[in-house]
Amino acid sequence: MLFNAFGVPTTLIEVLGFVSGAFCVWLVARQHLANWPLGIFNCLMFIVLFAQAGLYADAGLQLVFITLGIYGWWNWVKGGGPATDTLPVSRTSRNEWIGLVGAGALGLAAIALLLTTATDSDVPFWDALTTVLSLMATYGQCRKRIESWYLWIAADIVFIPLYAYKGLYLTAILYIGFMALCVVGLLSWRRDLLKEHEPAEAAA
Structure with a gap:
């Protein structure tokens, strides 16, 4: 159903994606466990929205996000080990970066080729690029x-x-908000990372 939200043509699915997505990123920034089930709901909304818009890689990406969401939910609860009940914020290791960049380059080439040859996508490279960056980011989020x-x-x-470009104006506005929330999340996680290193430095 098409209607106007804040003067922007949109659908109920896009509004639900907007609201659940914004709240989910806010919860991630606060390291709240509820971000994972809400994120899974958000992915279901975006599967429908992106498929309708012809963003097939982004639609398929949501299925991967759901799987990673289940893993991230479990890892945030159990990944901290027996000494703590929460997973601490940490940095990406050099070996992880090598693996992520290598897998990302291969994934970008493969997805772009698939979209070019097997779909009617008019933005195969950009659809593939956002898919790969999102997967890399989600892996990091799962591991904090x-x-x-x-x-x-x-x-x-x-x-x-x-x-x-695809006419998903409300979703574009949402992602501007996402980017602002990402900055908030980055600063919040950085503070926690510094706090976690303070006891070790004091002990040394």
Whole structure:
């Protein structure tokens, strides 16, 4: 059903994606466990929205996000080990970066080729790029790697004009808000990371 939200043509699915997505990122920034079930709901809304808009890689990406969401939910609860009941914020290791960049380059080439040859997408490269950046960022989020916020910001820089080009104006506005929330999340996680290092430095 098409209607106007804040003067912008949109649908109920896009509004539900807008609200659940914004609240989800806010919860991630606060390291609240409820971000994971809400994120899964958000993915279901975006599967429908992106498929209707012809953003097939982004639609398929939501299925991966749901799987990663289940893993992230579990890892945030159990990944801290027996000494703590929460997973601490940490940095991405050099080996992780090598693996992420390598897998990302291969994934970008493969997805772009698939979209070019098997779909009617008119934005195969950009659809593939946002897919790869989002997967890399989600991996980092599942592991509470602080660098995941930089990857989300990079993805949002591409998402915003891409969604505007596709006529998903409310979603483009949402991703501007996402980018602002990513900065908030980055600063919040950085403070926690510094706090976690203070006891070790004091002991040394």
